[in-house]
Each structure stands twice: as structure tokens, then as C-alpha cells.
Amino acid sequence: MGTAEQHVALHWSTSEEGDRPFILEPISGQLNNYPSFFSSERPTRIIQHSDDLVCYNTDWLKSHKGTSSLALRPKTTEEVSEIVAYCSKNKLAVCPQGGNTGLVGGSIPIFDEIVVSMSLMNNILHFDDSTGILQCQSGCILENLENLVNDKGYTVPVDLGAKGSCQIGGNISTNAGGLRFVRYGSLHGNVIGLKVVLPSGEILDCMNTMRKNNTGYDLKHLFIGSEGTLGVVTEAAILCYPKNSETAVAFLGCNSFGDVLSCAKIVRQKLSGLLTSLEMLDNQAADTLRDNLKINVPISEHPFYVLIEISGSDSEYNEKKLNECLTLLMEKNHVNDGTIATELSRIKAVWSVRERITEALLQEGYGYKYDISLPLNDFYKVVEIMRERLDKRVTRCVAYGHLGDGNLHFNATTRTFDPEVLSLIEPFIYEYTSKRNGSISAEHGIGYKKTKYLHFNKTQTAINLMKSMKALMDPQGILNPYKVLP
Numbered sequence: 001m002g003t004a005e006q007h008v009a010l011h012w013s014t015s016e017e018g019d020r021p022f023i024l025e026p027i028s029g030q031l032n033n034y035p036s037f038f039s040s041e042r043p044t045r046i047i048q049h050s051d052d053l054v055c056y057n058t059d060w061l062k063s064h065k066g067t068s069s070l071a072l073r074p075k076t077t078e079e080v081s082e083i084v085a086y087c088s089k090n091k092l093a094v095c096p097q098g099g100n101t102g103l104v105g106g107s108i109p110i111f112d113e114i115v116v117s118m119s120l121m122n123n124i125l126h127f128d129d130s131t132g133i134l135q136c137q138s139g140c141i142l143e144n145l146e147n148l149v150n151d152k153g154y155t156v157p158v159d160l161g162a163k164g165s166c167q168i169g170g171n172i173s174t175n176a177g178g179l180r181f182v183r184y185g186s187l188h189g190n191v192i193g194l195k196v197v198l199p200s201g202e203i204l205d206c207m208n209t210m211r212k213n214n215t216g217y218d219l220k221h222l223f224i225g226s227e228g229t230l231g232v233v234t235e236a237a238i239l240c241y242p243k244n245s246e247t248a249v250a251f252l253g254c255n256s257f258g259d260v261l262s263c264a265k266i267v268r269q270k271l272s273g274l275l276t277s278l279e280m281l282d283n284q285a286a287d288t289l290r291d292n293l294k295i296n297v298p299i300s301e302h303p304f305y306v307l308i309e310i311s312g313s314d315s316e317y318n319e320k321k322l323n324e325c326l327t328l329l330m331e332k333n334h335v336n337d338g339t340i341a342t343e344l345s346r347i348k349a350v351w352s353v354r355e356r357i358t359e360a361l362l363q364e365g366y367g368y369k370y371d372i373s374l375p376l377n378d379f380y381k382v383v384e385i386m387r388e389r390l391d392k393r394v395t396r397c398v399a400y401g402h403l404g405d406g407n408l409h410f411n412a413t414t415r416t417f418d419p420e421v422l423s424l425i426e427p428f429i430y431e432y433t434s435k436r437n438g439s440i441s442a443e444h445g446i447g448y449k450k451t452k453y454l455h456f457n458k459t460q461t462a463i464n465l466m467k468s469m470k471a472l473m474d475p476q477g478i479l480n481p482y483k484v485l486p
């Protein structure tokens with residue numbers, strides 16, 4: 001496996017020492033000046049030992065590593081405010097960290113920024129079971145929120161493979177897409193209120209829980225998807241939806257990507273109103289699962305697979321609509337084999353095929369990971385082009401993604417990091433995407449990894465405006481530096 005150090009060395013050689021505006025003073029000497037709440041619970045809330053800091057300094061993909069010598073674990077908005085105010089006064093850089101499942105190097109320090117981990121901010125504040133609005137602290141784990149609202153007959157609007165570790169604050173800060181986007185849309189639509197600590201340490205309270213609220217600029221949107229560069233999200237109000245009692249999943253095999261597209265079109269038409277997820281994977285993704293995690297697809301081998309989830313309140317109606325749709329797909333020869341799951345354990349087993357691809361890829365060695373959106377007609381062409389460009393230099397080129405949202409996860413793997421492979425992929429893949437009006441980052445964000453490619457999606461005017469907003473809100477540039485902006 002390509003070690004984190006190898007790749008870090010490559011990236012770090014691009015960050016000149018001179019670019020580094022933040023010199024962390026020796027923290028130990030200053031601890032007495034720290035906000036008083038830390039002194040009573042130092043061992044668990046002030047992390048300073050190098051061994052304990054490894055997980056705060058290393059990203060999920062183990063491809064980036066920072067050198068922070070301090071991680072702090074506040075429990076309240078006021079504590080976050082005190083920390084950030086202190087850092088602002090002393091010009092110390094801060095890296096907000098949620099579940100650290102981000103895939104673009106946004107959640108870890110690049111140099112020695114102080115990590116503000118939100119993991120102890122995990123309290124539920126209120127759930128209104130007549131409106132479905134959930135108020136919680138931002139460090140709540142997504143899966144815990146789902147379980148909590150499920151018990152009250154609701155479901156959260158976002159779901160992703162990392163749900164067991166990612167936090168709602170991280171989801172909001174990355175505007176996470178995920179598996180239910182096709183049904184419930186983006187967090188810009190489902191976040192009703194936010195509380196945020198600004199780079200000065202001031203608290204911005206936008207925790208209004210009214211769905212309709214046209215009172216000037218809707219400031220909360222600035223923090224959704226800004227990856228911790230404009231503020232630290234400490235509390236959120238999320239719109240949850242009544243949970244449909246009946247769910248069914250279909251896993252289908254297709255012989256060509258043309259069939260996948262026809263399948264998607266018919267599924268959208270025939271299952272509208274019931275459709276919760278519309279996902280795809282190719283046979284290379286299936287091979288990666290089989291080889292690295294011993295997980296097999298539940299049907300015979302095909303070049304492509306489509307996963308459909310529907311949910312509604314009437315199982316007979318669901319079944320009827322799903323059968324009608326699948327019969328049509330078979331009659332038209334768009335689908336050659338398939339299986340349906342309606343029991344929870346079977347549904348989970350089918351979903352694990354799609355959800356565990358990222359984990360399977362991690363076992364492969366070094367991963368070159370791309371999260372782009374493209375018009376459906378161009379969706380798979382880029383994979384074929386990349387296979388030709390990379391040929392035998394890579395172990396595999398794998399494609400899977402959120403077909404319902406035009407969001408493709410393209411991954412190439414090698415045993416160890418190979419700069420030549422990287423140069424064959426980047427910037428080519430971003431140019432290709434940009435020329436087709438796609439997005440170079442459909443859901444993972446820009447983080448640290450993609451800042452130099454932002455111009456493929458944003459005009460210079462847009463980048464200038466983003467820089468002006470950052471300068472206005474964070475004039476010292478202390479909050480998550482080196483991220484998002486080039």
C-alpha cells in the first residue's frame with residue numbers, strides 16, 4: 001500500500017514554508033491562559049500526546065497527514081466560541097473536524113493548525129414530531145440521528161456509507177449528497193436553522209425553526225458546503241420526513257451502459273413518488289468487492305448493475321408498481337437478471353454491495369478518487385477514456401455512483417502512489433468535466449486536494465467574490481486555511 005507519508009511528501013513539496021502564515025506558539029506554555037473549562041477535564045478534552053493525535057492528523061483515506069500538536073474537544077457552543085476567540089486574538093489557525101470521513105483532505109490540519117473536534121457535541125436538543133424538525137448539536141453521528149427519528153416515525157433526509165462515523169455538522173459543512181438525494185434533495189433545502197461560531201468567536205444564531213422565513217439574506221446557506229472555512233457549525237435544525245413503513249430494493253444486471261440509462265429513465269417515470277435511491281456500479285467495482293471484502297453481487301455477473309430502492313406506506317402497491325416496472329425493463333431487454341429484497345436483513349445485504357465499495361477500494365493500495373457530475377449521456381464515457389489512457393499502469397478503473405443525480409465516483413488504483421498515473425488523470429478529468437458543464441466535485445467538496453482546480457467550475461468573478469467573502473468574515477484567515485480557495 002502506498003504509505004500516507006509518500007503521498008504527503010508529494011503534496012507538501014508544493015506548500016512552501018513561506019506560504020505558511022501561522023506559527024503556533026508553544027501550546028504547553030500557554031495552557032494556563034486557556035479558557036477555564038479545559039482545566040478540570042484536561043486529559044480527555046485537550047489532546048497533546050503525539051500518539052493520541054495521530055487520528056486527528058490523518059484523513060480517512062490515509063493519504064494526508066498534518067502535524068497538529070493540539071486537538072480540543074469542546075462540549076458547547078460557548079466553549080467553541082471561547083476557543084475560536086482565543087485563536088483569533090492570538091492568530092492561531094483552527095481546523096474544525098467532524099467524523100473525519102471527508103475524502104478531500106478538508107478535515108485534517110495541513111500544518112500545525114489546532115484541531116477543534118466536535119465529537120463531544122453530540123446532544124439532541126429537541127424533536128418536534130408534528131413538524132419533523134430535529135434540533136441537535138453538530139457532533140451527533142448521522143446514524144444515531146437516523147435511529148432516534150426512526151423511533152418517532154421519521155427519517156433523516158441524508159444517508160451515506162459513512163453514516164456510522166460522519167457527523168451532521170460535517171454533512172452540513174460539506175453539503176453531503178448521498179443515497180437519498182434523488183428523493184429529498186440537498187441539505188440546502190433540508191437545513192432549517194443553524195448556530196455557528198464565526199472566525200472572530202462571535203456566535204451567529206440562525207436556529208429559526210420556521211420553514212418559511214424570508215427576512216433578508218438567508219445567512220445559514222453560507223455555511224452549508226463551505227467546509228469549515230467561514231464558521232464552525234455548532235447546532236442545526238434539520239427537516240426530517242415521515243418514514244415510509246414499506247421499503248423494497250431491486251438489484252438488476254444490465255449488459256451495456258445504454259441499458260443502464262434506459263433503465264434509469266423508465267424507473268424515474270414508473271416509480272416516481274416511491275423512488276428513494278437510484279444507484280449504479282460497474283463490474284470492476286463488483287470485482288473489487290469480491291476480491292477485497294469477499295462480498296458478491298446477489299445476481300449473475302453483468303457489465304453493469306443498477307440498485308433501486310423504493311419506499312411507501314402500502315406494500316401491495318409498492319410491489320405492484322415495482323413488478324410492473326421490472327417486467328417492462330425485462331420485456332425491453334434493458335435488464336437481464338435481477339433480485340428483489342423486502343426483508344430488512346436482505347435489504348441491508350443488498351445495500352452493502354453499494355455502500356462498501358469505498359472501503360473495498362481502500363484495501364487495493366493507492367486510490368485516485370474522483371467525484372464528478374456529468375450529463376447522463378457523458379456519464380460513463382469518461383471511464384472508458386480513462387481506462388484507455390491509464391491502461392496497464394493501474395490495477396483497476398472502477399465506476400459507481402448516484403445515477404439518479406448524475407454523480408459518478410470514478411476511481412483508479414495502483415499498489416503504491418504513482419505520480420505518472422496522477423498526471424494522466426489530472427487535470428484531464430477536470431477539463432473533460434468542465435467542458436461538459438459538469439461539476440468537478442459533485443458532493444465531497446474541494447477541501448485541500450482540489451483547490452487548484454476550482455477554476456474549472458467557478459469563473460474568476462465567482463472566485464474573487466468567494467475570496468472577498470472569506471476576507472470579510474475571516475480577515476486573519478484563521479479558519480481552516482489552505483482549504484477550498486486557491
Ligand SMILES: Cc1cc2nc3c(=O)[nH]c(=O)nc-3n(C[C@H](O)[C@H](O)[C@H](O)COP(=O)(O)OP(=O)(O)OC[C@H]3O[C@@H](n4cnc5c(N)ncnc54)[C@H](O)[C@@H]3O)c2cc1C
Pocket residue numbers: 060095096097098099100101102103106107108118138139159160161162165166167168169170171172173174175176177178179227228229231232233234355358359443444447480483
Ligand atoms: C465510506 C464513505 C462513503 C461516503 N459516501 C458519501 C456520499 O455518499 N456522499 C457524500 O457527500 N459524501 C460521502 N462521503 C464523504 C464524507 O463522509 C462526507 O463528506 C461527510 O459529510 C463528512 O462528514 P464528517 O463529519 O466526517 O466531516 P469531516 O470529514 O470531519 O469534515 C469534512 C469538512 O467539514 C468541515 N467540518 C466538519 N465538521 C464541521 C463543523 N461542525 N463546522 C464547520 N466545519 C466542519 C471540516 O473542516 C472539513 O472541511 C463518504 C465517505 C466515506 C468514508
